[in-house]
Amino acid sequence: MSHTITMTTPLYGGEVQSADAALRLPFVLRDEVVDAGTHRVITASAARTTPQCQHFMRCGGCQYQMQRYDAQAEDKRSILRGLLVDAGVKTVPAEIAILAGEPYGYRNRIRLRVQRVDGELRFGYNVRATTQFLPINECPIAAPLLWQIAETLLQISETNIDAAAWLDAANEVELFTNDALDKVQMTLLCPPRTKQAQGSFARMMNAVHEAAPAIIGAGAIAVDAKIGPTGKVFEAWGADGLQYHVGEETYWVSRGGFFQVNRFLLPQFVKLVTDGLSGNIAWDLFAGVGLFSRVLAKSFAQVTAVEASPLAAQDLAATMKKLGKQHRAVAATTLDFLKRAKLERERAEVVVLDPPRAGVGEEACTLLAAMKPREIVYVSCDPTTLARDWRVLEVHGYTATSAHLVDLFPQTFHMETVVRFTRA
Numbered sequence: 001m002s003h004t005i006t007m008t009t010p011l012y013g014g015e016v017q018s019a020d021a022a023l024r025l026p027f028v029l030r031d032e033v034v035d036a037g038t039h040r041v042i043t044a045s046a047a048r049t050t051p052q053c054q055h056f057m058r059c060g061g062c063q064y065q066m067q068r069y070d071a072q073a074e075d076k077r078s079i080l081r082g083l084l085v086d087a088g089v090k091t092v093p094a095e096i097a098i099l100a101g102e103p104y105g106y107r108n109r110i111r112l113r114v115q116r117v118d119g120e121l122r123f124g125y126n127v128r129a130t131t132q133f134l135p136i137n138e139c140p141i142a143a144p145l146l147w148q149i150a151e152t153l154l155q156i157s158e159t160n161i162d163a164a165a166w167l168d169a170a171n172e173v174e175l176f177t178n179d180a181l182d183k184v185q186m187t188l189l190c191p192p193r194t195k196q197a198q199g200s201f202a203r204m205m206n207a208v209h210e211a212a213p214a215i216i217g218a219g220a221i222a223v224d225a226k227i228g229p230t231g232k233v234f235e236a237w238g239a240d241g242l243q244y245h246v247g248e249e250t251y252w253v254s255r256g257g258f259f260q261v262n263r264f265l266l267p268q269f270v271k272l273v274t275d276g277l278s279g280n281i282a283w284d285l286f287a288g289v290g291l292f293s294r295v296l297a298k299s300f301a302q303v304t305a306v307e308a309s310p311l312a313a314q315d316l317a318a319t320m321k322k323l324g325k326q327h328r329a330v331a332a333t334t335l336d337f338l339k340r341a342k343l344e345r346e347r348a349e350v351v352v353l354d355p356p357r358a359g360v361g362e363e364a365c366t367l368l369a370a371m372k373p374r375e376i377v378y379v380s381c382d383p384t385t386l387a388r389d390w391r392v393l394e395v396h397g398y399t400a401t402s403a404h405l406v407d408l409f410p411q412t413f414h415m416e417t418v419v420r421f422t423r424a
């Protein structure tokens with residue numbers, strides 16, 4: 001006979017562990033009682049709610065739509081604290097504050113797979129925990145405009161042979177909208193061997209633009225399955241980027257370049273990272289197109305912004321140039337920049353670190369700590385690599401003075417953390 005078991009501990013990745021640690025289940029909530037055999041929920045949590053998306057649980061994108069949004073953010077905070085403590089971080093602040101936003105419609109960028117299903121072109125994501133194609137009819141976490149445009153593309157491809165040929169050639173289509181939701185960039189990600197004579201890109205784009213005037217630019221680029229974008233551009237049409245406003249600042253984001261995806265939280269997020277920082281020299285490492293650099297340039301005499309991706313580094317160089325001669329952009333990896341700065345005895349008073357999921361790494365953290373900046377603001381999108389780097393900074397004399405969980409990715413297990421460190 002089957003028995004029941006209480007689920008107690010939310011884990012990073014979306015699962016919840018049972019009280020006896022024997023069971024880990026997705027799509028159940030803390031304090032729910034489940035049948036240990038069938039995993040059916042016997043006693044539901046008060047935090048249970050109705051998912052908005054018809055693809056929820058099949059799609060690999062979201063993990064938490066069955067949970068009330070306030071409870072999601074609370075659980076992320078406890079997951080974060082647990083991960084940090086388990087990793088041996090000693091200076092986790094007593095309070096981790098939460099900055100939460102809108103639960104749905106928040107993404108300014110979506111990347112859809114494109115494939116034929118029963119002869120019909122469809123957009124989709126991966127089936128959960130697989131690379132199998134899941135055709136979709138909606139994506140409620142995206143800005144509604146983006147899915148409308150995706151549907152328009154499919155409609156056009158029914159009668160426009162150029163559009164059908166290009167969508168057939170592409171593996172994925174990325175759509176990126178500005179803050180006002182009135183301009184969209186489109187990128188077709190195609191295999192490197194795509195033949196350029198698929199169909200007329202310009203004819204396709206003229207038809208798309210007529211039906212969806214928000215699309216102001218598009219490109220077809222080569223993406224290798226193993227190494228990512230190769231740098232080859234097959235075709236381009238219209239503007240090659242977008243202006244994006246955050247607070248008082250305007251950023252230029254080239255098509256395909258990195259920009260934070262949560263269109264609601266960006267102004268508060270930038271404020272959280274930069275507020276109260278001032279002085280002579282600041283470094284913005286992993287700078288992207290300069291989201292933080294532009295604001296730092298108002299309160300520091302010199303800002304050096306470092307970015308490794310050639311595309312973003314170009315946008316960053318243009319931004320820094322406009323800010324004045326005293327500020328500069330460096331196209332390099334953070335590690336190479338720090339090695340050179342050490343040799344040349346360059347130092348900063350304040351350093352902002354915003355690495356991709358791989359984190360900053362032990363070598364770069366050690367080098368940086370040896371340069372003794374007064375304050376380090378670490379912006380992390382992966383708590384496991386944050387924990388590793390936090391330990392290194394701690395060992396080298398840094399103490400966390402505040403930590404915020406910024407919920408840039410509602411309905412998913414992803415979380416952003418902003419930690420401020422000072423020298424002990």
Ligand SMILES: C[S@@+](CC[C@H](N)C(=O)[O-])C[C@H]1O[C@@H](n2cnc3c(N)ncnc32)[C@H](O)[C@@H]1O
Nearest residue numbers: 258286287288291307308309333334354355356
């Ligand atoms: C999480 S994004 C942050 C960008 C920017 N701070 C923002 O918020 O818009 C990380 C950035 O680091 C860049 N990057 C990745 N690896 C890097 C490295 N080793 N050194 C410097 N930049 C790197 C990526 O191209 C990306 O622009």
